[in-house]
Amino acid sequence: MVEQATLTSDLEAIVGTTDIAAQDELASFTVDGVTPSAAVHPENAEQVADLIRLANDRSVTIIPWGGGTEMHIGNLPSRYDVALNTVRLARMIEHEPANLTATCEAGMTIGSLQDSLAKAGQTAPFDPHVPRDATVGGLLATNASGAARHFYGTPRDFTIGMRLVTGDGLVTKAGGKVVKNVAGYDMCKLYIGSRGTLGVITEATFKLAPLPAASSDLAFRSRTARDASSFVMEIHGRGLSLRSVALLNAAAADSASRRDSKTYFLAIQFAGTTAGVKRSLNEARSLASESSLKLVPDLDSGDACASFFERGEGETIVRCSTISAETPSLMEAIEEIAPSAQIVATPLAGIVRARWTNTEVGPDSLAKVRECARRLDASLLIEDCPPDEKGRTDVFGPRPPSLPLLWQMKQQFDPGNVLSPGRYVDRI
Amino acid sequence: MAKTQIISDLQSAIGKKWVLYAPEDLLVYEYDATIERGLPEAVVLPNSAEQVAASVRIARRHNVPVTARGAGTGLSGGAIPCEGGVVLVTSRLNRILEVDAENRIAVVEPGVINLDISRAVDPHGLYYAPDPSSQKVCTIGGNVAENSGGPHCLRYGMTTNHVLGLEIVTAEGEIVSLGGKTDTAGYDLTGIVVGSEGTLAIVTKVIVRLLHKPESTITILAIFDEVDEASQAASAMIAGGVLPAALEMMDKNTMEAVEPFINAGYPPDAGAVLLIEVEGLEEDAREQSEQVQAVCKELSAREIRIGLSPEDRERLWAGRKGALGALGRLTPSYYILDGVVPRTRLPEVLRGIYDACDRHGFRVANVFHAGDGNLHPNVMFDEREPGVTERVLKLGEEIMRLCVDADGSITGEHGVGSEKRSYMSWIFSEDDMTAMKRLKLAFSATDGFNPGKVFPTSKGCGEVSSRMKAAIAKVGPDAYV
């Protein structure tokens, strides 16, 4: 273990006395029950590099920390000494509305980024329903997506440049500021989704999109997941202005007090040109009237779409990825195993996210859901579960065939194993 | 050539018929669509991932590099075996293995022709979006290696945005699958291999995403008296938040070359045209088309042609996509660049390019993806003129400088190859490139795949400019599509 007093003074030497968290604040940086010995708030990439070099010299481990909204995802840290909080790396570096690009620091919250871009009528195409206090760095580290994934893709699809400090303190740039660029390896792809195990993201550049001129919500009830899913596929196939889709099971709909405990609840959001949205609404309504779906009047579907990111204490949360057509079967199968599970899915991207309170389901529910996902060729990530379960299982699921390459990558970028050790696939 | 041990090993692995080693046969694998040259020692045409893996293992055992080759239409020398060795051609790996229309996914082998995917899924109302100008002949494997773009990338993104997973053969000769139809755990190795210019792995299978064909497509040809007006219009469209599906520009010199080939109706007396496509729902396309027309009028477009028939549309695109080949009609040689600049800087950089060409005394034809800020200046020259090659290369460097100084990049879609390796340091620091080298090391400690590409420090085709000088002098005109 690192000696506390000297660690603090070394950290202070880098970031100054004010940018280090007080002891009583450390609990808020707890990861999977492990509370760090220190939390620092560097204010530039050089300080991040210094901190990482220090960690290598002193065998200290670091977990990068953004908004903390997704810190529950990952295997148990094998060690966790310092939280590297990006709260002070929160500046907008450059927004060029006329070029439809923006560069900001990693600690900027998505809320303030979008507010700032909105002034120019633009948006960074992250999922519109991610929590406002999630940070840009965090969203890139997790490659987070939700109900609008079929439309915007994931952050890997619109991030054109990054700065990242590697696990041995190299301050590196990847990509650039232009929307099309094949100079050298596409390093952004490596870093996005690497969950803080290869480096600390300090800055990113995005392609922006104009804010849609119009948007409008529709909500439906459906007796089966399959009917709702087919309806969505049809709407998408017609090219209607579908921006977000969330299909909730009855339990999830109940919890969001959309009371009607026997049916699935489908929330869709259209966005685009005024004429396009108008036609989309009309066609969707008339299509629904020919199907078994029932329109739910006057409902904002935004909170339903946000349920891809909701969580509660004492819960197990799994996120499955399957092919579009299998989405309803997977939903139904999970319901059968864990009837109280709240499930939200987006049939177009094939994502099914289920959460249940640990005390309300059988002890082997998780294992059964995993087995069921495997049977349906779906991949499954355990976002959250009781810590002892995390000790027994790899939350990322079975080892991927590329595992040796993943370890090689870790070895190359974080040779001292100081960044988020143990948290990634195969406990990298 | 004597039949060496490696030849007989390769023959026993993949069959006599599919190993070439006669000097005349090797000769036609020394080129691609660039001016680069490199003669292989053997050419193999495997028919399965296992045969690819076996070939790689044999080459490794004999300590010679392997360079993968699709159709050889690349524009950065990606398929040129700079250091000899084995060229591995994917043309027999050309099966479309699976079309899953419901889930909008296709699984194909690397030798499948880009356009053949769209042809195969067309009955389902689907298509494969990335459309490099060579899409009628280029292979998906090559597209993956170079992360190919195309006119419609403006709206739909590059190859990397449409590849869900890969099967690769590693430098050790192992078959590994990366990514897949669903999200998979681990670093995004698929995203890394796409665009790695064949230096990390050989791709043996590609899982691609398909899109629904748009309900409505409107093609607009906006004709301008001056290049400057056209480039300002392109910038203004982006700034106004209008994102067409494609926004292409061709200048006067380009149109002069294209018209005799295709009779597309490009006005050869105009300064420049913008070829614009908007698509989506009828309502959306119509609204976008009005916005586009308004911008063009604002910037004094001489004429705006709209309501074009499908045949007109096809001809205009054939002209656009064959434009660079057609330049062969105007000049014995030309040298193309592939710079990118922020869209706001387009007019000034373009002015800079014309100025520089004037100053150096060269004609230039510009035909490019204006909507992405991806410039393709083609410098026309006659290699028989003494000393001209040095001057062209100097001019090329000056143009690349203009792009980099405008916060741009040295390549937008063609790749670095060996030609542009020396420019890498203009946009990346030592540390940036160290990170890239580490990534390469993670894949293999040896330089077994396509050596001499991407990194300035690798040995390989030799000093870039002297190699190019010799090549230009020897072979004459160059082609880029």
Add this chain to the structure above:
Amino acid sequence: MPDTSPIPIVPSSSDLAQCVRCGLCLQSCPTYVQTGLETESPRGRLYLMKALAEGEIEPTANVIGHMDQCLQCRNCEAVCPSGVPFGRIMERTRAGILEGNSSPFSWRLRSLFLRHVIAQPKALSIFAAVFRLYGRTGLRTLVERIPGIGERALLAPTMEGRPFTKSGLLARPDGEVRQRVALLTGCIMPHAFGRVHRATVRVLARNGCEVEAPPDQVCCGALHAHNGDLNTAMDLARRNIDVFLGAGVDAVIVNSAGCGAAMKEYDELLAGDSEYRDAAKRFSTLVKDISEFLVDLPFKVPSGQVQATVTYQDSCHLAHAQRITSAPREILRSIASLTLVEMDRPDGCCGSAGVYSLTQPKMSIELLDEKMRAVSDTKASVIATSNPGCMSQLESGLRRHGAPGEVVHVVELLDRAYPDR
């Protein structure tokens, strides 16, 4: 720039420099698509031909093999953005090889046959009579069943039906004479497909043309040029120019796409011949393919009908060398009750390619099989085309696959659609 050397037996350096290696030709090349080999692609062959011309490589058996595999269908030429005259380069390269010391025995043999049989009407008549007997006696059916030999024999030309032996004035229209035209009777066509000539003459007469066949005309020389015997080709060209210009007609009508293409290019062939250069230019402008000529007239829309589903095979030298693709289709569409169903890649070579089917039977059959698959997908009962070589090849395809249906020239269908023929 026209080549001004008297006997152009090497490709000009400016022709060779035209290729910028963009590769846009690759998928249009039947042999590249079939083999996946760059050596069997237009770009690869051009590179080899350039290396040959510059003396970098020798015409080894290997190199000659790659040249031999080329169909000379000129599909590459039609799609080439930089306008590489591939056909011309290939002919001159072959000429160079044939003239050189290392010309292969088979090439010399072939050229002797072409010169002394195909270009000699009397010899050809005897040859054709033998073939006719071969077909009629049922010997052909027998031979094609012999394993090993059958495949090779399959592609021998069909010589059935009544030969076309007339010359001089062939027909006068009933009413006013709109045009006076001369018909190229050609070498193989009158023996193999006399019925096409008869249909052509009837259709022309019905459309107000007075048709004659100048008696002293000779073979067009296309086969000779394709195989590198440019001297014979030029000889034949000069004789035809004299004969046809002497006839003082408004147009020279050709119903064989290969012959038409060659005759339209007499001006190129004789560009180095100061005596014939101007006459050749004049002559070439007179040459019209039958479909092209009829559509330009324009032809009378037939009042009868042809009840059939038809698919049209573009003859390479009509589509790629003469760039005529819409005229034959326009004729077919004018016929009532006829349904035209396009096959996949209708302009892909069927593998006939002059004497190619005899010299390269393996590749020829591979291409034919592809073609028959495409035809079968259309469910058409009639394959229409514009060249005797294609007709013969496609007939072989029908026999090989035991498929019903018939192969006709486009003009035959139009002829059938005119009542009271």
